[in-house]
Amino acid sequence: MKTKSWLLLFFAIGLVSWLCYRFFIVDFLYPYDKNFKDFVLTNTRPIENIDPKSSNYEGYEEIAAAIGDSKVVFLGEQDHGDAPTFLAKTKIIKYLHEKMGFDVLVFESNFLGLNRALANHDDLSFSSDPEYKKFISPIWTNCTECSELFSYVDSSQLTERPIFVSGMDSRLFYSNEGKFPIAQLIEILDSATIFDDSSEKENITKSLEVLIRDEYEASLSTAKIDSLYNFFDKAEKRLKPKSFLAQSLRSLRGFTLNALDTAESNNARDIQMSDNFLWLKNEVFSDKKIIVWASSSHLFKGYRDLPYHIGRDNDSINTGTLIADRISDELYVLGFTSNRGKAGRLYNPKYELVKPVKNSFEAFVEETGAEYAFTNFKDYELQSSKKSTFWMNGIAHSPNKFDWTEMFDGIFYIEEMYPCSDVLNIDKFALD
Known part of the structure; x- marks a missing residue:
């Protein structure tokens, strides 16, 4: 009897401790x-x-309604x-293209490569490069779960409303043999009499080739770096300010600043990506969605208002x-979050x-029982001051x-995350 009493006492203490933790301590710690939780649940x-x-798009009409007239x-x-x-994004893209008139897909990828056909057009008329995928990183092009995206984009090229594939990144990714072929741009610049002489053309070409080959590990003398920046300044003045060649040089400057950044920040890259995107929107795709x-780290809004930095220090x-x-009234930013699972990029280690x-956004959505869900943060802004x-x-x-409602306009929730599978089956870090 005595032993039984002690067991009951320990059980009672344990139960009280758990209840205190669950209903008092957790709320104190987190x-x-x-009102926000009620908003999420409702x-x-x-x-x-x-x-x-x-073909079942149940729930996606809610996303479309939230996007509304955004361009x-x-x-x-x-x-x-x-x-x-990636699967969810592909489904959203198909919906936006088929039902809402979005015809342009801009990747966090090689601005020069994906837009190079513009170099020959004074009117900046755009057509997707048939080999566009070689200018996009294999983290996407080799991901099995992106296969439907690229199949859909490719099939759209045969229709009256093709998806135009572009890029905004100053980094010069190139998945074909060798490094990004800068020679094509050099020859076009040469034909536009941008170089003072053949010696300048040769020196600038060699410096760019070193940067493209080695990027963050590139080693250039101070004199060569100064020559590059002086060339960018001079060349821009000789070109039409809104031309593709002028924007290419601005992008190359951003690429150079990013590669040689001793502070090891993403600032130069992010600044140039925004400049490249706004140029594309204003000069090339002004009449398109x-x-x-x-x-998400590149795309969220309100960086200046964060209480502390995220990403690189x-x-x-x-x-x-x-x-x-510049375009807040035309923009809808959709973020993603997940509750559990594993992640990790192709050809890199995976992680839990x-x-x-406790008391996180994910915990609130989990209470709804949804495997996938969408929350429009703009509705919260309307409901709460x-x-x-x-x-x-x-x-x-x-x-x-x-205050994530200031950073994203809406969030797509995924209950369980898992990493890409490799179409080439060569990822040595692939999960069993």
């Missing part, structure tokens, strides 16, 4: 805004599926290997903030996700406490 809409081949839609991703996110495919701005400064903290900071794993699968 306080939350009850306004989160379930999404039926993320299969881009499925630019940003589709983020927590990391560059998030397979379910645009979708942007990139990392020396970052102080990002692409989405700079673009929103950090479990969302009060800002609300809350925990969410919206960037790089890491929990942060921000």
Whole structure:
């Protein structure tokens, strides 16, 4: 009897401790805004599926209604290997193209490569490069879960409303043999009498080839670096300011600044991506609706208002903030988050996700029981005049406490994350 009493006592103490933790300590450690939680529980809409081949779009009309008359839609991703996110983004792209008139898809990829055909057009008439995929990183082109995206884009080229594939990144990714062929641009610049003489042409070409080959490990003398920047300044003055060649040189300057950045920040790259995108929007696709495919870390708004930096320690701005400064009324930024699972890019180690903290956005959505869901943060802004900071794993699968409603206009929730599978079956880090 005595032993039984002790067991009952221990059980009672354990139960009381758990109840205190669950209903008092957790809320003390992770306080939350009850009004915001109520908003999430009431306004989160379930999404039926993320299969881009499925004709069932139940729930996607909610996303379309939230986007409304926006002419630019940003589709983020927590990391560059998030397979379910890529499936969902593909399905959204198909919906936006077929039902809402979005005809342009701009990747976080090689601006010079994906837009090089513009070099021969004074009127900047655009046509997608038939070999566009070689200017896009294999983290996407080799991801099995992106296959339907590229099949859809390719098939659209045979229709009356093709999807135009472009890029905004100053980095010169190239998946074909060798490095990015800068020689083509050099010859076009030469024919436009940009170089003072053959010696300058040779020196500039060699410096760019070193940067393209070695990028962040590139070693150039101070004299060669100065010559590059002086050339960029001079060449821009000799070209029409809104021409593709002038923008190419601005992008090359951004590429150079990023590669040689001793502070190791993303600032130069993000600034140039925003400049490249705004040029594309204003000069090339002014009459079209645009979708942007990139990392959420580049696309969210309001970087200046963050209580602390995310990403690299020396970052102080990002692409989405700079673009929103200019076109906030035309823009809808859709982020993604997930509750559990694994992640990791192709050809890189995979990792277990950090479990969302108690009273996080993910925990609130989990209460709805939805496997996939959409929450329109713009509705919260309409319903509440009060800002609300809350925990969410919206960037790089890491929990942060921000006013996320100021950073994203809406969030697509995925219950379980898993990494891309490799179409080539050569990823040595692939999960069993």
